[in-house]
Amino acid sequence: MTHEMILAGFGGQGVMVMGQLLTYAGMLEGAHVSWIPSYGPEMRGGTANCSVIISQEPIGSPIVTEATAVVAMNLPSFEKFESSLSSGGILVLNSSLIDRQSKRDDIKTYNVPANEIANSLGDARMANMVALGALNAALGYIVDTSRIMEAFKKIFAKKPGIIASNELAILAGVKHITG
Amino acid sequence: MTHEMILAGFGGQGVMVMGQLLTYAGMLEGAHVSWIPSYGPEMRGGTANCSVIISQEPIGSPIVTEATAVVAMNLPSFEKFESSLSSGGILVLNSSLIDRQSKRDDIKTYNVPANEIANSLGDARMANMVALGALNAALGYIVDTSRIMEAFKKIFAKKPGIIASNELAILAGVKHITG
């Protein structure tokens, strides 16, 4: 199985770190993984996105063009990447900021009010973690949630104070999907 | 017939101009001609030389390695280019500054006390013109002497005052050969 994902949002919404955590978690599970950011002109002020691949096979291009899953944290990202989803793919929408719905009927959409959930946990900046939890759950757990937390601890080794709250955010995202 | 000549001396002895005059004269006679200076490291302070080719056929390399004639205005030039003469070639030596003789017996040497002759005409700087006249005569007049003067007038158009004396120097060189 190969998961080819695009995670997109405004610069500042934390989509890069979201992708890195997922990639790291995949690596910890022993899968082939790759992460690559868009580093194009849209970086400044505009939208940012990254491609994440987690696969049982060696990875060809790290750049995802036909995605099995897309996370859109804002409207421009939704508009840009909706068409990149392959048939049967999964779309996680940050419904806090996106009031539209996909017109495609060959994909499965999950509306996650990520900002609101994060806000309710005390910090709107954790919306990305909510979305990450939701994505992983929506995909039927590409990685074990505990792996994400392990990755989190590695990447944010210097900020142990934020671990607990982010774990809650991830779990809230999972819960939003699993109900 | 192809004349491939090397004219060599100290920087300042005027071997470049000597070569250019001969080349120009050849051009005026409708021959194929080329002139090329050495522009190597020896330029500064050391010896200078140029290759002149005057030919009835199109010219290949402008750089002469097997010369039909060599003019050596000083000792280092003599030492450097004696061996470049092909068999049967002609060597014009400025005997004012070179007190040696070639040991080769397959060439023909003309000793020309160019500095002394020029001095006797009032200007030691015309030694090159003396040598030029001698060379042309020694080669049985590759060009008509008047062509050299025509060339001289073109090249030194801005210094008409020096024409007459230089003509004398050239003729003195011719005379030294023809006796």
Next chain:
Amino acid sequence: MNSKLYARSESLTDAPFHYCPGCQHGIVHRIIAEVIDELGVRKQTIGIAPVGCSVLAYEYFNFDIVQASHGRAPAVATGVKRVCPDSTVFTYQGDGDLASIGCAEVVHAAARGERITTIFINNAIYGMTGGQMAPTTLVDQVTTTSPYGRNVNQAGTPLCISEMLSTIQGARFIARVAVNNPSNMAKAKAAIKKAFQLQNSGEGFCLVEVLSTCPTNWGMTPLEAVKWLETNMIPQYPLGVFKDAGGE
């Protein structure tokens, strides 16, 4: 009711700037456009865009633009000006572009007394490439290539371009300005206007250094950035006219 107290300059296109929120590149663009409008030289102006955040200047200015390679805008401007001696030619360059890689080109444009105007945006950092140290980065300032703060022993001290170029005879007018408040903005505009006017009257090389913010790479809000500029940059880079070689 339809007349305007303040309207967008003709010398600006409609394209929205891509600059980060609060970045003062936009303010300087606006001032340049106003000056060119006021001098009535838009149709004879040729701008030289650098490599840096303002690389896309050609999308924003409503006159001819030549995009130059990194640092070489003064050389490109020289080529343009020699072909179009009656035009108004200016370069717009950042501190990486002008003070680092393009140092020789600006020194020699000044030495030639090249009749061009240079607007030099000193934001003490490489904006476009994501916040590396510039020659103008302050001592101890943290950037991505001076992560422990600019270390004098290792990376030297800030290069004061206006002071340096003022020693050059061919430099006609050199000033350093800031756009951090209305009064400085007025001075900035006056200096820039003068730098263009002198060019148009055939006098030598003119340069206006503008201290500018980079909220993004300084890691500050736009307002914090203005404050930081006032507290840290202006003391290191005093404002004023450094050279005005004219007799007037």
Next chain:
Amino acid sequence: MNSKLYARSESLTDAPFHYCPGCQHGIVHRIIAEVIDELGVRKQTIGIAPVGCSVLAYEYFNFDIVQASHGRAPAVATGVKRVCPDSTVFTYQGDGDLASIGCAEVVHAAARGERITTIFINNAIYGMTGGQMAPTTLVDQVTTTSPYGRNVNQAGTPLCISEMLSTIQGARFIARVAVNNPSNMAKAKAAIKKAFQLQNSGEGFCLVEVLSTCPTNWGMTPLEAVKWLETNMIPQYPLGVFKDAGGE
């Protein structure tokens, strides 16, 4: 009887210089060699040879030499010095090399306060390539690329490197000297010695500009050239110490 009042320095090889008769490059070579001998640092010295008439410096100096590409000697010296921080590293550069193509490199070596010594031979011309205009060529001076005399409107005015570099904080010691007479020669040697001593005690960038003759390309006898230097170059390029940033 065999002892010498004046003997060839150990820091010079036996090779005869290729310089033209009367060219002062040779005098400066001699002084540098003497200074290095006197400081006892020959075995730790690494010289950087430029592209210019002194490109063959590696044949004349009796210590390690790195031949650099045209103008980049200060960058090469930086690489060497960073690897060998306890060595004595100097560049020897002409005015084409340092003031023209290598302008950015010397400015930035100074700005970094790079612990190197630069000997800058200003002979107002490109010697090696046969007498073209240098940035330091005087106004109206005839060269092969200013055949009608250096035209201010077209080619600008002489670049005063010592004055310019003195504005840079990282520059520790900047002086301009000449070797046209015994007294100036003594001052030149003192300045060069100081520039090496400061380096060896770990202080910043030091540069000594030496006004020098190029009889060949100036079209003069060696003696005329010395006179011309006195009458024309020294007024344009005043001698003296321009910067001595030390406390002592």
Next chain:
Amino acid sequence: MSETRLMKGNEAIGEAAIVAGCRYYFGYPITPQTELMEYMAKRMPQIEGVFLQAESEIAAINMVYGAAGAGARVMTSSSSPGISLKAEGISYCAGAELPCVIVNIMRGGPGLGSIQPSQADYFQATKGGGHGDYRNIVLAPNSVQEMADLTMLSFDLADTYRNPVMLLGDGALGQMMEPVNLEERPFVPQEKSWAANGLGKRTKPNIINSLYLKPEQLEAHNIHLQNKYQRIIKQECRWEEFSVEDAELIVVSYGITSRIARSAIEMAKRDGLKVGLFRPISLWPFPSERLLTLAKQTRAFLVTELSAGQMIEDVRLATRQIKPVHFYGRMGGMMPSSREIYNQINLIVREKEAVK
């Protein structure tokens, strides 16, 4: 640190250089390689190495020249336009036979172009962007792990042959993160008796130089260089093959593109097509001999690059064109999908079938 880490390609180069004993880095920022220099800015002070941001790419390569001349293991990096600026300096390093490592993380050109991945500097890297008859050893990784491995190899080859080595990646390899394992290796600093680092106990000065005023001497030096290059060609060709044995079509591709090609080939193999992959790892020396052998047993080649067609010339030269060499390239920062290449494979194979 034999632990597996998730690193960007640019960072992996940096850490690998440090493992290989590199303690001197001189560079100038440019996207998409900047992370490498930023990594060095962080790491070098921690290990008493030297990180220096030069005033320009030209200054950087000349600092490298100086540091290499003084005997150090030294590196610089840049991306396409910055590498062009280094051309003269690289030619000097080659001429003076200075070991050094130059990294080019290629982006779209020509001119300012874009900052997206590209492979359009192949000619520049392998045929010499600078003047004169010289060659860099050019290594082309295709994964973050290989970015690290080939960086270490680069330093060794540079020292072994006293020659510049260029590590040729692209924006995608530089920016992407993959797991990477950086095994500590004992670094034995080589004695460089030729280095200009002060006479010390020597009596004969060491001279670093590429000037030979007499043409006879410069020709002799060039012959010496050419002999060295021949030795390198004999000893240092590197490549990877994938199911070429019975392939009727061999895709030739390097760097990031070779991964995409491999995915495409796997798709084609699932369809039963006989397709293989030949991936040059050393672009210079180019593994020509092996490719000629393969040419004799396959029916055609498909070269795919992120360029208008540059490596294809070396493939044509190597195979003596005894078999058709097809081409598929993307330019300006565009990357082909594996499906695109798969389609190309199909086109060629079907054409062949038609001819049969």
Next chain:
Amino acid sequence: MSETRLMKGNEAIGEAAIVAGCRYYFGYPITPQTELMEYMAKRMPQIEGVFLQAESEIAAINMVYGAAGAGARVMTSSSSPGISLKAEGISYCAGAELPCVIVNIMRGGPGLGSIQPSQADYFQATKGGGHGDYRNIVLAPNSVQEMADLTMLSFDLADTYRNPVMLLGDGALGQMMEPVNLEERPFVPQEKSWAANGLGKRTKPNIINSLYLKPEQLEAHNIHLQNKYQRIIKQECRWEEFSVEDAELIVVSYGITSRIARSAIEMAKRDGLKVGLFRPISLWPFPSERLLTLAKQTRAFLVTELSAGQMIEDVRLATRQIKPVHFYGRMGGMMPSSREIYNQINLIVREKEAVK
């Protein structure tokens, strides 16, 4: 001035440029091309043209970029190391499609090398010393007269295709004097509606640029360039042949070396050998098609260059190696004599005889 004059090659280029309407020259001194810039320094002020000695080769090419962008006919010149420094700027000119003429009077390399004649910058000139997929038109004269003629042609081609043109000579051609005839030609300045010279009566600004941030756009621009290059390949191949019709061996050689080769061939023909000469005049586009035709009728080629073997790759590519391609080169400023090449011809022919 249709009078025949004796001129140095360097000077002939200068005068020819002026005849062709060039009024802007930016350069930096370097042997062996300096006479060209010195000539311009003298002549330009006489005709109200602009001569400017730039502070460096980099500044010079960027001045050219500016002047060409403003619509002028403009030239720069240098020799090998200086051309390396122009690599980035040339790539920019190509990317922004600016017509300009760049002269390289080659000298020995690599590095500082020497100032003697060489042809070792062939790769740099024809495959692109700079980054990205671009091509210069490269013309290689072999006499002072042709220095002049091809200079004029260069300006026309540059304008016609909006492309940089490189005139590739060597130290010998630059330094030597030969008769040259410079016919005045009426110069009709071309209207360049794209030039950035001030809006004037236009309403839409003209932009000179090589940046295309979106890869789709940069790819489209590259495709546009490649199409142009294909057009140039079709229309602008130039070469000269000498007794190739029945030749059993064809010597391929350009520039100064082709003259020496021709002398050698004439010696060989006097011996009754069937030898011909193929001289590419345009090195890019390389006259491949014609060479392939010749490959079908001759028995072997001998490439001779002042390099370790660079053009030989294009000969191999062109001829698909259906016939053996031999090589004879000199390096570092050495020039072969015609006898040396004659000997090579004999060796090859005799070997062939032996095989017969």
Next chain:
Amino acid sequence: MPRPVFNQERCKGCGLCVVACKKNIIVISDSLNSKGYHSATCSDESACIGCIMCAKACPDVVIEIYK
């Protein structure tokens, strides 16, 4: 009566106009524009004195002042 007009789609919510206005009548709105920025707007046009300070402070030329 002077009236500031904000081209809200251009606004990046930097807040520089807010501090520039001596009348304190510029506020950053809650809603996001299509670029994701909270754009500035005038809370009380009637208080505007047409000093154009806001326009001059704005790096994005968002504001025009009508009279």
Next chain:
Amino acid sequence: MPRPVFNQERCKGCGLCVVACKKNIIVISDSLNSKGYHSATCSDESACIGCIMCAKACPDVVIEIYK
């Protein structure tokens, strides 16, 4: 007694030593050395005061002064 020793083969006859010698005892000889230069020499060694001015003036390090 001081004595200037000229390495005549190195001398280029530039004349700088001639003007440097306050004792006026250095002259340019008539004969050429192998490089073609008229080399300098001391016309009266006994008059030499060993001031080494000639040696310092010489660009070609031709002169050593023995004591």
